[in-house]
Amino acid sequence: MLCPYDAGRTAGDLKAIMEWMAMSKVIDLDKFREFFLTEVEEAYPEVERTDSLPEAIHKRAAEIGCYRLTLPVEYGGYGMSVTEYLPYLEASAEGPGVGRMLVHTTNGIWRPVHNFGNAEQRALLPKMGAGETVIAFALTEMTGGTGRDLKSVARREGDTWRLSGEKHLITWADRADWFLIVAATDDGSAKDSLTAFLIPRDIEGFEIDATQHTMGLHGTGHAFLRYKDMVVPDKYRLGEVGQGLEVALFFLDYSRVSLSTTMVGLAKRALDESVKFAKRRVTFGKPIATRAQMQTHLAMMHADIEAARYLVRHAAKLCEDGKDFTPQAATAKLFNLNMVGRVTDLALRVHGGWGYTREAPIERIYRDARGYWFEEGTAEIQQLVVARHVLETSAAA
Incomplete structure (x- = not known):
């Protein structure tokens, strides 16, 4: 599958995008991350209690440009390419799951509407970018x-x-x-x-x-x-x-790269929480961070996250270059599904019994991570895609 949204972009397009982003004052990456780690995090008790998104968070997400990141400039978006977008998406996933879902879904759903919609349907996209319409x-x-x-x-x-x-x-x-x-x-x-x-x-x-x-x-x-x-x-x-299957795939092909990136962001947050806890948790007079077994856990978590990030960035670059990226995207998603499971398992072990309580952020992170097993294609589906690619390329060799 060729990437449906980045190939063939000209230098003039890039200049227009940069001018638009400067004019629109798109938020920088650190401030973008801060929104999810502070405002969304602080609102999460209400989210957990009501199981709904507070309207104030939806409005703030629209204000800082969450829904405009990859939306084409013609619809009032920033027109980011895949590789430009991924650091923002990864950052959003460091906070509660509701935040990364805001970014992931809105920056994907415009694609089939733009490519297959009539004029009336496409007219919804500027409203979506402004947070006035949800699809x-x-x-x-x-x-x-x-x-x-x-x-x-x-x-x-x-x-x-x-x-x-x-x-x-x-x-x-x-x-x-x-x-x-x-x-x-x-x-x-x-x-x-x-x-x-x-x-x-x-x-x-x-x-x-x-x-x-x-x-x-x-x-x-x-x-x-x-x-x-x-x-x-x-x-x-x-x-x-x-054309229904083609329409659906215009969202789903994007989502393999997108979801894989959010797995990296969530795993990074799990590692960050583990490091903080290991440094402050003292047993037998020493922080557990000084103990070899805890250091082994942290090292394995870090290695998993780094490998996962490079896998998904590789798939994104192929996509952006207009090349077939389906096998690489499926490989990234398959690896990252297992990676985020391993990392959050180890994070819970680092936290010990405290991590099993609602007071510990890792408890929520652990639950959020399990949703990836079912989102837009199970691990078993990714295995079939990857295996098919391996068999075909091996036969060709």
């Missing part, structure tokens, strides 16, 4: 897998469609104004059997059940979506009939 990506189902295994169906009736089915674990469903839904429009299992729709929240027959609470990532508004014979005007179709 949710709705693919995952309880009754089927993803891709060609979707059980949601859409039957055409003249200038309208009738959609029936369900979705679950849909991020930001509690506050989204629009939903990008992919459904089957053909009885076959070919890649052109799916079609995408961008439907408004208030459409008749659309049930949003925001009672789906998760182990971690609190405040991200996960919900069930249900619809039976929901009448959807054809103007809400996103892309051509049969």
